[in-house]
Amino acid sequence: MPIYERLSDSGDPTIAEIFSSLGEIYLEQEKYQQAETCYRQALTLFEQVYEPRHPVIAQSLNRLAATCYLQGNLVAAEPLYLCALKNFEEILGPEHIGVAQCLENLAALYADQARYGEAQPLYQRALLIYQQHLEPAHPQIQTAYEAYQRCQRAN
Numbered sequence: 320m321p322i323y324e325r326l327s328d329s330g331d332p333t334i335a336e337i338f339s340s341l342g343e344i345y346l347e348q349e350k351y352q353q354a355e356t357c358y359r360q361a362l363t364l365f366e367q368v369y370e371p372r373h374p375v376i377a378q379s380l381n382r383l384a385a386t387c388y389l390q391g392n393l394v395a396a397e398p399l400y401l402c403a404l405k406n407f408e409e410i411l412g413p414e415h416i417g418v419a420q421c422l423e424n425l426a427a428l429y430a431d432q433a434r435y436g437e438a439q440p441l442y443q444r445a446l447l448i449y450q451q452h453l454e455p456a457h458p459q460i461q462t463a464y465e466a467y468q469r470c471q472r473a474n
Contacts, residue, residue: 332375335364339379342386351390358383374417377406381421388428400425419448423463430466435474442467 342357362379369376384399404421411417426441442463449460 332365332368335361335368335375338364339382342382346382346386346389351386355383355386355390358386372406372410374407374410377403377410377417377421380406381424385424388424393428393432396428397425400428414448414451416448416452419445419452419463422448423466426470427466430470430473433473435470439467439470439474442470 338357338361342354342361345351345354345357358379362376362383365373365376365379380399380403384396384403387393387396387399400421404418404425407415407418407421422441422445426438426445429435429438429441446460446463446467449457449463453460
């Protein structure tokens, strides 16, 4: 039995963090299946240690959703994004920048499915939150605005 499997029963959140970090490495290398496996393991371990409404669980859901999305598995990504969004809103409040990032991710998923009517209000809300927290010239604002504009033109 590999050591990480023995340690995963220890209840130590550090092991979950290692899986999450490994998932990030795989994601950067575009090894999406390996990233997904690591993110799922991290989420399972985090859920054993933390309450369901903990920021690390919301972030894990968001990362797992992004990995599914990048693999083209939009059916799996959507409920994960929705759950992450709900958690972020409840934990951090509806105006937190983490909420905006999750809104933008979900909007991109909808736009990729030509669900522009659903994507537009999410982009709008993300933009409002970004504008509250970031400098006007921040690239995140520009990226979200351009995506919103594409939705408007396509709709």
